[in-house]
Amino acid sequence: MSRAINLEAADQEAERRDLVSIPEDDWQVAMERYRILASLVGLPSRTAAHVKVVADELLVSVATVYRWLERVERFGSVSCLLRKRRFDAGVIRMPPSPSQSSIVICLLTMLSSLNLKDDASSRLQYWTACGAIDIPDR
Structure with a gap:
């Protein structure tokens, strides 16, 4: 019916x-x-x-x-x-992906909570983590 x-x-x-x-x-x-x-x-x-x-x-x-x-x-x-027009044509149905800046802020917050020293080794860990989620280092 x-x-x-x-x-x-x-x-x-x-x-x-x-x-x-x-x-x-x-x-x-x-x-x-x-x-x-x-x-x-x-x-x-x-x-x-x-x-x-x-x-x-x-x-x-x-x-x-x-x-x-x-x-x-x-x-x-x-x-x-005739093909019917969708009632939701042009509407984005997926939530926007998080911006890189919000990812960086989250990552910096996480790294700062680890009390890493400001040395070459810590910076290498940071940039490695950034590279893993495709955040450019500069």
């Missing part, structure tokens, strides 16, 4: 899109999908082998072909094959 509701919502969104606003490349992709799928639409003796051939030609999974066929048979339009 939920799947049907999601398909209906997606198709309503596609219908609301102004056809003039669709980039030509996107429209051509949808037309090509429609052209290739047309051989399967309404085919009463459609087999998994038929669908597999079309999936291979379109370079998509068999499940995707079945989803597209469901849409085409239900709505009969090319626009139902």
Whole structure:
């Protein structure tokens, strides 16, 4: 039931899109999908082998072909094959990596807590530790 509701919502969104606003490349992709799928639409003796051939030609999974066929048979339009825009397009979903300066501060704090002497050996340990996490020494 939920799947049907999601398909209906997606198709309503596609219908609301102004056809003039669709980039030509996107429209051509949808037309090509429609052209290739047309051989399967309404085919009463459609087999998994038929669908597999079309999936291979379109370079998509068999499940995707079945989803597209469901849409085409239900709505009969090319626009139902347009790629949907993600609602989170352009949004960074991963937290930013720590900056090198925050890593250096953390490392300096850690090293200072070890009460290292200010000599060549201590500096060598420090720069070795910095090199291990790709922090430039200058």
